[in-house]
Amino acid sequence: MPGNDKSGFRTATIGVLVENEAGILARVVGLFSGRGYNIDSLTVAPVNEDRRLSRITVVTSGTEMVIEQIKAQLDRLVPVHKVADLTQDGPHVAREMALIKVGGKGEARMEALRLADAFRARVVDATNESFVFEMTGSGEKLDAFIALMRPIGLIEVSRTGVAAISRGTGRLQG
The missing domain is CATH 3.30.70.1150 (ACT-like. Chain A, domain 2)
Known part of the structure; x- marks a missing residue:
């Protein structure tokens, strides 16, 4: 797997499509900090003005189990439309x-x-x-x-x- 090291940790680039509304970035960051997950990189910007959507790209690292937990917890946030692990879902x-x-x-x-x-x-x-x-x-x-x-x-x-x-x-x- 890309980004794997000997300790079983891997780096994941996760794309998150969210409602473009106040507080969503704080909720995403809060999810990471509240569970002790590290954010290596974070970007966010509007991507669809008609549908008021923004895209958050988070680079994080952890064991496969931790990465899966992060994706599942992101997917449960109410204004989240879609979560994708770009490092696992194919070439990016x-x-x-x-x-x-x-x-x-x-x-x-x-x-x-x-x-x-x-x-x-x-x-x-x-x-x-x-x-x-x-x-x-x-x-x-x-x-x-x-x-x-x-x-x-x-x-x-x-x-x-x-x-x-x-x-x-x-x-x-x-």
Whole structure:
């Protein structure tokens, strides 16, 4: 299984289609915190204005039993329309975006630009002493770029959560 490790834990990317109403995100987060489940990443945004639906994407980890409990408990929340474990339900695409601020002058500045080009990071702001790079990709790709920027002069990082969608014609939205 994708994301499994030797201890039986796996990472799960769970898509949840919900009513776009006040308090639903607090209820979802409360479900996780109340039971001691960890949230590695969380994103939410409206996806259907006509039907007033939002999509929540949660990345979490646990044993298979814990992941199944999380999905079942999410499915029982009243404003939830559908829950899908994208990591188990078939192929999916997952991406994350980051803004990475790197400082430096001279050769460090040139090295940051060379690495950014290799990683296809885009310069979205520049001053005489820093760059802000925008980068989209897998969490592993972002982690690798950030690690390379540390010795050059990493100043700050802001990351979105994971956005994920199944491949093919299947869909979370009903």
